[in-house]
Amino acid sequence: MPQDIYRELQWRGLIHQATDPELGRRLAQEQFVLYCGFDPTADSLHLGGLIQLLGLRRMQLAGHSPIAVMGGGTGLIGDPSGRESERSLLDPEVLEANIADIRRQTERIVDFSPGASQAILVNNAEWLRPLKLTDFLRDIGKHFSVNQMVARDSVRSRLESREQGISFTEFTYMLLQSYDFLHLYNQHNCRLQIGGSDQWGNITYGIELIRKVAGAEAYGLTSPLIEGLGGAKMGKSVGGNVWLDPAKTSPYRFYQHFINVDDAQVGQFLRFFTFLGKEEIEQLEGSLRGAPQRRDAHRALAREVTTLVHGLEEAERAERASQALFGKQITELAEPELLDVLADAPSSRRPHSSLAQGTPLVDLLIEAGLATSRKTAREFIGGGGVYINNTKETDVDRSVGEGDLLHGRYLVLRRGKKNHHLVSFG
């Protein structure tokens, strides 16, 4: 009983390109096995990967069976798509460890429990590593035209570049990913590959290979890459990438990233990153237009996505922390509340005795990592960007003493609007 998933994806803006105009109808009529590959070059997925995980899940909810492919084999080679420079090669052990982490993230979103549209997870190292070079060249390589491969954007740009070339290793990457598709077709009757729009080329090669070798019709569907307006990188936030791994991006940071999304992009993000329905999203967009200061859309977005990735409990913690940190005075919080709110903020310890003569605020800022030098620390203070327990402090020579502590031992430092740090004196 597949639903009209294609129209749903269309409405969400999640369709960048499809290899066949008939795909929508097919998806509504028959159950598909589909796959998406995940690159294990880092030990966590980021928001781009999340879109794909959600894509698999959406398909699953519509009655199709997803396969999550860990690129343990392709990761050894490196995908040149969208890269202007050669990748550095990773060790198999590192890849294995990364895959274990990514697998956990995948299991949060996609349902692997037995059922009609059960998902499975495989590692393409299983079939790529045992390949024999000569067999591969005869059976697979024969179907690829170098003329065509060279014409590809990702390859051509590297060939034309004065600074960068492309190694044979990366050049052959597309053969491997194409082979993945063929393999999954043979083993699981997988006939659809989804991915980011940068994967279009790789996907179409796979489809072609399946047609040539197996004489069968396969499909591809890509989603747009998330991008900020004006070309800014949107998968990124303050301090780099937004990861799904809580150890790399805390749930609070994760939540905050969505709270801080541009107004102009909130609607898109609600469609991309949540399962909220059309009506609900349009209502939130209405609120954004009518009462932007309420930030209803941002809050709903942040809450939904954080819940998906980190669970409801973590999402609510992040929500509480955000309210406390940006709303009421933290000086009014009880001790356990205070600690909970700042649980995700960086923190440090300091001997209580060091307060006897008072400790220069400048030094504390440096120790807390909120300033990199005494000079910048002074600039921050002088510029009005430093807060002690959420109260602005502009005296460059300010010293911190016993009287500044909350509950007799805590000090909340803040630089700028969003950077908090908890110092415990004990």
Next chain:
RNA sequence: GGUGGGAUACCUAAGUGGCCAAAGGGAGCCGGCUGUAAACCGGUUGCGCAAGCUUCGGAGGUUCGAAUCCUUCUCCCACCA
């Protein structure tokens, strides 16, 4: 293996003996206005309160003085074979 080009701060990119702690742009950061938005405006981005100190791929040298000249090493790229 040969020839040529290159390595400057977070990125990009000027600078080719003193006026260089090093232009410009991007990006970041702080502030203002707002709504933890955008746009815009102001400030800022080696260390030091300062005198001054340490930087221009690494090492060594020439010079009163080097990012700039010389030697050498490492790495990168292109072309040829």
